[in-house]
Amino acid sequence: MRKVVIPIGPQHPALKEPESFSVTLSGERIMAFSARLGYNHRGIEKACEERTYLQDVYLIERICGICSHTHSTCFVQAVEEIAGLQVPKRALYIRSIIGELERIHSHLLWLGVAGHEVGFDTLLMYTWRDREVVMDILAELTGNRVNYGINLIGGVKRDLEKQHITDILKSVDILEERTKYYIQVCKEESTLIQRLSGVGVLSHNDALSLGAVGPTARASDVARDTRADDPYAAYDELDFKIVTDDHNDVYGRTLVRLGELMESYRLIRTAIKNLPEGLISVKAPRKIPVGEAFSRYEAPRGEDVHYVKSNGTDKPERVKVRAPTLANVQTVAKMLEDGQLADLPIVIAAIDPCFSCTDRLISVNSSKSETLGSMKWEDLRLYGIEWHRSKGMDFSAINKKLAERL
Amino acid sequence: MSKEDEIVQSLTSEFPLLQDKAKVQRIRRVVADVTPDKFEQVFAYAKDNLGFSVLCTITGLDEGSTLGFIYHMSRTDGITFSLKYSVPKDKPVINSILQYFTNADIYERELEDLLGVKVEGLPEGNRYPLPDDWPKGEHPLRKDWKPKGAKIDTAETQVKEAK
Numbered sequence: 001m002r003k004v005v006i007p008i009g010p011q012h013p014a015l016k017e018p019e020s021f022s023v024t025l026s027g028e029r030i031m032a033f034s035a036r037l038g039y040n041h042r043g044i045e046k047a048c049e050e051r052t053y054l055q056d057v058y059l060i061e062r063i064c065g066i067c068s069h070t071h072s073t074c075f076v077q078a079v080e081e082i083a084g085l086q087v088p089k090r091a092l093y094i095r096s097i098i099g100e101l102e103r104i105h106s107h108l109l110w111l112g113v114a115g116h117e118v119g120f121d122t123l124l125m126y127t128w129r130d131r132e133v134v135m136d137i138l139a140e141l142t143g144n145r146v147n148y149g150i151n152l153i154g155g156v157k158r159d160l161e162k163q164h165i166t167d168i169l170k171s172v173d174i175l176e177e178r179t180k181y182y183i184q185v186c187k188e189e190s191t192l193i194q195r196l197s198g199v200g201v202l203s204h205n206d207a208l209s210l211g212a213v214g215p216t217a218r219a220s221d222v223a224r225d226t227r228a229d230d231p232y233a234a235y236d237e238l239d240f241k242i243v244t245d246d247h248n249d250v251y252g253r254t255l256v257r258l259g260e261l262m263e264s265y266r267l268i269r270t271a272i273k274n275l276p277e278g279l280i281s282v283k284a285p286r287k288i289p290v291g292e293a294f295s296r297y298e299a300p301r302g303e304d305v306h307y308v309k310s311n312g313t314d315k316p317e318r319v320k321v322r323a324p325t326l327a328n329v330q331t332v333a334k335m336l337e338d339g340q341l342a343d344l345p346i347v348i349a350a351i352d353p354c355f356s357c358t359d360r361l362i363s364v365n366s367s368k369s370e371t372l373g374s375m376k377w378e379d380l381r382l383y384g385i386e387w388h389r390s391k392g393m394d395f396s397a398i399n400k401k402l403a404e405r406l
Numbered sequence: 407m408s409k410e411d412e413i414v415q416s417l418t419s420e421f422p423l424l425q426d427k428a429k430v431q432r433i434r435r436v437v438a439d440v441t442p443d444k445f446e447q448v449f450a451y452a453k454d455n456l457g458f459s460v461l462c463t464i465t466g467l468d469e470g471s472t473l474g475f476i477y478h479m480s481r482t483d484g485i486t487f488s489l490k491y492s493v494p495k496d497k498p499v500i501n502s503i504l505q506y507f508t509n510a511d512i513y514e515r516e517l518e519d520l521l522g523v524k525v526e527g528l529p530e531g532n533r534y535p536l537p538d539d540w541p542k543g544e545h546p547l548r549k550d551w552k553p554k555g556a557k558i559d560t561a562e563t564q565v566k567e568a569k
Contacts, residue, residue, distance in 0.1 A: 037512070038535030043553070045520075046546050081432070211460055211509040224460075229484030230434055294435060294478055294488055296462075305478065307465045307488075322463035322513075330509045 001026045010039045017353075028341050033333045037326075048319040053079055053153055053288060056316065060306075063321060065146050066109065069095075069102045070299040071306075071321065072151040077232055078295035078308035079153050079316075083288050089234070089276040091155035096234040097168070097271050098141065098150055099297075100264040104175065105134045106300035107257045107264075110352045111182065114254060117346040118195045123185070130178045137171045140164065155281025165272055176265045183258050186251075196251035200335040200347035203248055210334060213327045214302020215260065216351045218244045219252035226298035238270050250350040287314045299324050301352045325353045409485060410436055413456055420455075421448055437488045445491045446501065449477060452489065453506055457481040461507040464514065466521040468549045473498055473523055493523075502527035520547040 009020040018039035024032040044063060048056045061072040073095055080087055108131040115123025135145045141164055142148035150156050160168075186192060202212065207220035217224055225242045227235045243259035245252040292309040302324030311317040328351040335347050388395070407415070410430040417428045417438060428438035440448050452458045458479035467474035472492040480486040493500060500517075502525050503510045514525045515534040522545030536546075545551060 036532040041535035043546060209508060224482060294486055305462045318467055320465040326512060330512060
């Protein structure tokens with residue numbers, strides 16, 4: 001069969017972010033997949049060099065709307081390490097609590113998007129409704145639904161009050177109940193299991209060799225999680241357990257994220273129970289001494305790494321950011337290899353890059369029509385039947401049979 | 407002896423030139439500086455013999471007269487190894503590490519675009535992350551590169567404006 005190359009993006013009505021994909025098809029089968037990234041490059045690393053550390057905290061937080069706490073924490077950790085600051089325990093616990101709440105909102109969002117991509121929109125409606133519970137809590141704690149601005153170099157800006165703790169625990173109870181229901185749905189709903197199983201397969205060895213991170217790697221049974229391997233904030237005291245799965249496919253990635261939600265609820269409860277008393281920040285110097293630090297953070301999407309080099313002034317010499325999607329996007333080509341075009345949206349969505357891509361919008365202009373305009377629905381249908389017939393696919397016999405039955 | 411110290415010891419006994427150049431920065435952080443000619447040997451040794459099986463990313467630095475490259479690798483117990491070397495700015499050419507890590511592709515293309523270094527052995531492909539019509543010879547992460555016509559909102563300009 002003749003190969004067809006389909007460009008998707010960079011500007012495409014169904015894309016939520018500008019990215020460009022090129023898919024080579026033979027019939028419905030994907031022969032090759034390539035991505036051209038960079039349309040969202042805003043020069044933040046360069047901009048950081050021109051601004052003070054304090055300004056950078058706010059700039060860095062805006063790298064991503066969903067993982068905003070991820071990036072700001074990863075950055076301040078590096079700066080604190082260079083400056084030799086002893087961040088108070090209570091601040092580290094608050095960072096972990098906000099980090100887990102962020103993971104909950106991100107994973108619930110993902111579950112909804114995944115449901116939507118496979119035509120299970122009820123799941124989207126349910127999870128996004130429940131997600132509002134955690135968004136409200138984040139707004140209550142930090143003042144914002146996203147871009148929380150809670151991190152300072154040397155600690156956090158806002159303390160947890162008694163009322164906050166009661167509210168968090170109440171929300172966590174509600175969300176845990178809901179998540180248990182979603183786990184039951186995902187383990188029992190046969191349509192969902194069949195739709196997701198065997199789709200976007202990434203073998204254990206491929207996950208290792210391609211450097212997959214986060215739930216993408218953990219669903220291929222790679223027991224790697226920065227929270228356990230390279231603990232930051234308060235994770236070394238929270239008894240964190242890595243959630244893995246050996247399905248190696250989109251179904252496995254769903255189970256891992258659901259498992260991580262349950263783990264997040266447990267972590268938040270433990271953190272609140274053990275929350276130390278004391279200060280929430282120490283004063284940071286305006287000028288950071290010469291040095292360098294490599295900081296890692298487990299974002300909802302996987303390992304986020306920042307490298308910061310200082311030169312003794314109030315501005316960094318170099319800030320380098322590697323977000324988890326850049327590591328995972330390289331696994332997509334492998335997952336799609338020899339797959340079906342119809343699986344493309346869910347496979348791409350399964351690494352959680354925050355967009356879907358094959359809702360289609362086609363405007364067809366009739367070549368026969370004198371006036372420029374759209375084709376009528378009935379004409380489009382006839383055109384389709386004629387087109388398939390010319391390719392040797394004739395459904396008229398089967399249609400006749402169906403008509404007789406009716 | 408801690409695991410980090412064992413790594414440093416293993417590196418220095420295998421490569422005597424790393425004496426004083428390989429250090430434990432803090433718990434779970436090992437760093438080392440090498441000369442360009444020895445880089446690949448040390449890099450391969452760290453990957454194959456010391457268990458640094460994940461390439462986290464590559465950081466490119468403009469150091470004035472030289473360009474520096476830091477290869478951040480990690481292993482399953484959370485220890486990371488940052489291996490650095492520099493090449494002169496007037497001869498900005500480095501070798502690709504694709505044969506060791508297939509996922510290095512995108513990180514090396516980023517170095518080519520943002521730092522203006524030629525990566526030998528990188529196959530033809532899409533550039534990353536600058537636009538296709540980006541002017542030749544303009545590399546934003548070079549220290550002498552300044553965004554043209556853009557107003558930079560720094561602490562100083564903010565103070566000036568306030569006055």
